[in-house]
Structure formats: C-alpha cells, structure tokens
Amino acid sequence: MDxxxxxxxxxxxxxAAVGYQNGTLAVQFTNGRLYHYSDVPPEVYAEMLAASSVGKYFASNVRGKYPAEQQGRQQ
Structure with missing residues (x-):
C-alpha cells in the first residue's frame, strides 16, 4: 500500500510540513523525521493548519492522543 x-x-x-489522507495525519519535523498518526479526524487537520501556532496545536491536540508510527527521515 502506498x-x-x-x-x-x-x-x-x-x-516543517503536514499532510492528511484517509484518517492519517502526516507530520514532518524540521529535523527530517516523518511520523504518521492514525485515526485522526479531518477537523483536527483543518484546525492544525488554521492554528496560530502549529507546534502548540500539535503538542496539545495530537501528540500522545493518536497512534504514531515513524516513517523515517525526509530530505
């Protein structure tokens, strides 16, 4: 599966960047690490993009609340 x-x-x-597809939130950190968070509602992604601080929103509403899987490092 792609x-x-x-x-x-x-x-x-x-x-550095975020993405969303079929309940999976992708978060690429500035250190190059990429994580996929599963079972994330689409409104969480929309709120994250609209937040005045993406990092603070992530820390309060995503980290530790959804299953995460490291995908590796991106260049």
Missing part, C-alpha cells in the same frame, strides 16, 4: 501523503509546508520552528 503511504505517500501530499504535504503542505507550515510556518513552525519544529514542524
């Missing part, structure tokens, strides 16, 4: 999710760059000191 796990490639289109990514949108974001303005954040910790997060």
């Amino acid at each position: 796990k490639t999710i289109p990514m949108t760059p974001v303005a954040s000191s910790n997060i």
Whole structure:
C-alpha cells in the first residue's frame, strides 16, 4: 500500500510540513523525521493548519492522543 501523503509546508520552528489522507495525519519535523498518526479526524487537520501556532496545536491536540508510527527521515 502506498503511504505517500501530499504535504503542505507550515510556518513552525519544529514542524516543517503536514499532510492528511484517509484518517492519517502526516507530520514532518524540521529535523527530517516523518511520523504518521492514525485515526485522526479531518477537523483536527483543518484546525492544525488554521492554528496560530502549529507546534502548540500539535503538542496539545495530537501528540500522545493518536497512534504514531515513524516513517523515517525526509530530505
């Protein structure tokens, strides 16, 4: 199964880009690590994109709340 999710760059000191597809939220950190979070409702992705601080939204609403799987490093 192809796990490639289109990514949108974001303005954040910790997060480089985010993407969403079929309940999976993809988060690429500025250190190059890419994680997929499963069972994420679409409104969480929309709220994350609209947040004044993407990093703070992620820390409060995603990290530790959804199953995560590291996908590796992106260049």
